[in-house]
Amino acid sequence: MTVRVGVIGVGVMGADHARIFAREVRGAEIAAIYDADAKRAAAVASETGARDLAASPESLIADRNVDAVVIASPDSTHAPFALAALAARKPVLCEKPLAASSREALEVVAAESRLGKRLAQVGFMRRYDPPYVAMKAKWKTGALGRPLMFHCVHRNASAPAFFTADMAIANSAPHEFDVARYMLDCDLTEIAAFQPASASAGQLVKPVFLILRSAEGALVDVEVNVNAAYGYDVRGELVCERGTVALGAPAAIEVNLSHTRSTAYPEDWRPRFAEAYRLQDQAWLNAIERDSPDERAASAWDGYAAAIVAEAGLRALHEGRAVAVAMAEKPGLYQKR
Ligand code: ISE
Secondary structure (H helix, E strand, C coil): CCEEEEEECCCHHHHHHHHHHHHHCCCEEEEEEECCCHHHHHHHHHHHCCCEECCCHHHHHHCCCCCEEEECCCHHHHHHHHHHHHHCCCCEEECCCCCCCHHHHHHHHHHHHHHCCCCEEECCHHHHCHHHHHHHHHHHCCCCCCEEEEEEEEECCCCCCCCCHHHHHHHHCHHHHHHHHHHHCCCEEEEEEECCCCCCCCCCCCCEEEEEEECCCCEEEEEEECCCCCCCEEEEEEEECCCEEECCCCCCCEEEECCEEEECCCCCHHHHCHHHHHHHHHHHHHHHHHCCCCCCCECHHHHHHHHHHHHHHHHHHHHCCCEECCCCCCCHHHCCC
């Protein structure tokens, strides 16, 4: 089976997904591309062999030659396009965040529940990253005992001038919120947020330090530092009752030169998570072929969960106190079977 994929938005991530579907996975072809920048759409279409340039996102979703839709347009458009794809009963892979607010994410959850079928997957690709997967498999063997703490570090080399501390919580940290829920197999119930004093206050966004509690009582701490300067660096260590398990550096080479041993850091997340994106996109295609969701996939409910934790985190930062995460009731469609 060949899934005919339509891609809405071919900026950084959309263009990457289009290349992955065209060249790096089995069972897909790029049927149509839409981007608000027509030149960019044409360039990615010719690079990926796309058959069609759609006139609008709506016409791409409605196109009978498009079986499934990737949404990688600006964040505020994710939920409306996801809802349109669900209305057309087409599987959708939506880049994170699923929606601009938890309320809007719940609309996607409600629409999918009404369909009675999980058709939406959110692009929380870390669930497919081999080191995170191995970390989870290790503690699940039982040898380490129960998880007590999960230390997370998320550093970007630099952030654009418009980036704010709120965006560090609403846009960057959701990766950790999702991977913590995935790793610990339970929800996050409380969050507190702090920022250090800094000599360069007022210039660059300072790091944000988050402490969360899980439903089973484990603690999660997350450093989000969007102006770390030295490179892209994601770390994680799970501290369990009898030992710990930490992420290694995948695909990093070690150089010995001039009396020094060194490893390089990438400029952004794409090299670090290249394999995770590939595995995620392949799993999405396989799920479409099987007509049942991938068990590791982030569902619309997971997209909602990340959004509601981020909203509690923003309140925690602004109000200077720990805030409880008030999750809606989980619809039956998303209960584990
Ligand atoms: C960026 O916004 C992303 O979405 C990437 O997936 C993430 O790894 C990166 O750190 C973020 O800045």
